[in-house]
Structures are given as structure tokens and as C-alpha cells.
Amino acid sequence: MSHKTIIAPSVLSADFSRLGEEVEAVCQAGADWIHLDVMDGHFVPNITFGPPVIKAIRNRTDKMFDCHLMIAPADPFLAAFVDAGCGIITVHAEATTHLDRSLQAIRDLGCKAGVSLNPSTPETVVEYVLERLDLILLMTVNPGFGGQAFIPSVVEKVRRVKSMIGSRPIHIEIDGGVTPETAPLPRPVRMCWLPAPRCSKAATRRPTRKTLRPSARRPMAP
Ligand code: ZN
Numbered sequence: 001m002s003h004k005t006i007i008a009p010s011v012l013s014a015d016f017s018r019l020g021e022e023v024e025a026v027c028q029a030g031a032d033w034i035h036l037d038v039m040d041g042h043f044v045p046n047i048t049f050g051p052p053v054i055k056a057i058r059n060r061t062d063k064m065f066d067c068h069l070m071i072a073p074a075d076p077f078l079a080a081f082v083d084a085g086c087g088i089i090t091v092h093a094e095a096t097t098h099l100d101r102s103l104q105a106i107r108d109l110g111c112k113a114g115v116s117l118n119p120s121t122p123e124t125v126v127e128y129v130l131e132r133l134d135l136i137l138l139m140t141v142n143p144g145f146g147g148q149a150f151i152p153s154v155v156e157k158v159r160r161v162k163s164m165i166g167s168r169p170i171h172i173e174i175d176g177g178v179t180p181e182t183a184p185l186p187r188p189v190r191m192c193w194l195p196a197p198r199c200s201k202a203a204t205r206r207p208t209r210k211t212l213r214p215s216a217r218r219p220m221a222p
Contacts, residue, residue: 008033008066008173011057012048012146019053020060033064035175036086037146040071043095044144051077051084058085066135068116068175070143071095075102082109090114090137090173093125103132116175118142119151123161133170136161141176150177155185 009031014022023034036054041047054065067086071077072095081089089106093115096102106113114135115126119142126136138157141148154174161172 006032006171008035008064010035010037010146010175012037016049020057023057023060027061027063031063033066033088034061036065036067038067038069038071038081039144043072043092044070046144051080054081054084054086064088066090066173068114068137069095070116075105078102078105078111079109082106082111086111088112088114088135090116090135092116092118092143094118094121099125100129100132103129107132114171114173116143117157119154123157123164126161127164130165130168130170133168135171135173136165137173137175139176140174140178140182143176146176148177150179150182150185152185 007030009026011019011023011034026034037048038050039046039048054067058065064087065085066088067081068090069077069081070092072092074091074096078089089111091099091102091106091114093099094117099115103113103115112134113132114137115129115133116137116139117123117125118139123136123138126133138154138161140150140154142151158172158174165172
């Protein structure tokens with residue numbers, strides 16, 4: 001698989017009254033995927049949106065919809081998110097009792113499957129489900145809100161996960177507090193996520209690919 005860094009801006013802090021236009025703007029600026037942060041006010045202390053909103057913007061781009069479910073339970077809603085047009089569905093290891101079953105359910109729906117880990121969750125929880133995974137999302141903030149500071153200890157976690165997955169075709173995604181300054185830190189990582197606040201600002205400024213990918217061409221920190 002390619003080790004190219006994938007930029008997946010979140011719509012979390014976009015202007016929801018013109019969400020379709022904002023999605024088009026970040027796609028035109030060079031976004032590779034669209035990251036969809038779904039929160040339920042139960043697993044995380046915030047509520048965002050669900051399948052109807054995702055379905056409403058699905059026709060604005062043909063980019064991959066990368067759906068990050070911060071909901072518990074997730075299993076009863078998986079089919080609705082697939083029907084809405086999500087190509088990758090990521091569930092939190094902390095939000096499901098039967099992680100292996102949830103991942104298999106996502107794949108049975110014809111979707112790529114991911115698992116997300118909160119900053120305090122050890123990477124070993126995915127050790128026995130690697131064969132069912134297309135993506136591991138490492139939270140670099142505590143999930144629930146945009147605009148938080150990047151937690152630096154996750155850099156070492158990225159290295160451990162990369163070692164664990166070896167040559168398996170699994171993306172590593174980092175999520176939260178990613179800025180031009182913090183984005184280079186977890187290298188080598190196959191994918192990173194531009195945070196919602198930056199996405200929102202970029203969208204309103206009609207961004208260029210350079211503004212969406214500010215660090216991809218810079219020398220990386222060791
Ligand atoms: Zn996310």
C-alpha cells in the first residue's frame with residue numbers, strides 16, 4: 001500500500017448551514033478523504049450529526065467518507081451509516097463490548113473497518129483483531145470537542161502501532177490537535193487528519209492544496 005500521507009479534514013466545525021459547499025471547498029483544495037465525526041452525547045460529551053446529514057452531502061464529492069463513530073452502542077447503527085455513503089467506519093474500542101464482532105459486522109456490510117483508541121487506551125487492545133482492520137485511529141486528544149491541544153505521548157504510540165501492524169495494509173490515522181506544527185511529529189505514519197477548526201477556517205478562506213497540506217513537504221521531526 002502507498003505510504004502517502006492522506007489528508008482527511010473533518011466537517012466538525014464547518015458552517016453547517018452550508019455544509020455541502022464547505023465539503024466541496026476542502027475537496028477542491030486537495031483533501032483526500034472527508035472525516036465525519038459522529039458524536040452521541042453519551043459516549044462523548046457532545047452531539048454532532050448522523051446518517052441523514054451524511055447522506056445529504058454524499059453527492060457533493062466522490063471522495064472517501066471516513067466515518068468516525070463516537071457512539072455507544074455502535075452496532076445497531078452501522079447499516080444506516082453504510083447506506084448514507086460511508087466507505088470506512090471506525091468504532092471506538094472503548095464503546096463496544098465485542099470489538100471483533102463489530103468489525104466483522106462492518107466488513108459484512110461491504111465497508112472498510114477501523115478501530116479508534118482514546119489517548120489512555122493501550123494499543124494492545126487491537127492485537128487480536130488486526131486481520132479484521134483497515135484502519136487504526138489514534139486519538140491525539142480526548143474525543144468530544146474540536147480545538148484541543150495535541151497530546152504528545154501519542155507519538156510513541158504511533159510508533160508502537162506501526163511496529164505491531166508490520167506489513168499489513170492498515171492505515172494509521174491520527175485525530176485531534178493536528179496543526180502544521182504537530183502533524184510532522186508521528187512520522188512515519190500513513191495518514192493524518194487535519195483538525196476541524198483548521199478545516200473550517202480553510203474552507204471559509206477557499207483554501208489551496210498548500211494550506212490543506214502545510215506540513216507534508218517539510219522535513220519531519222525524528
Ligand atoms: Zn474523528
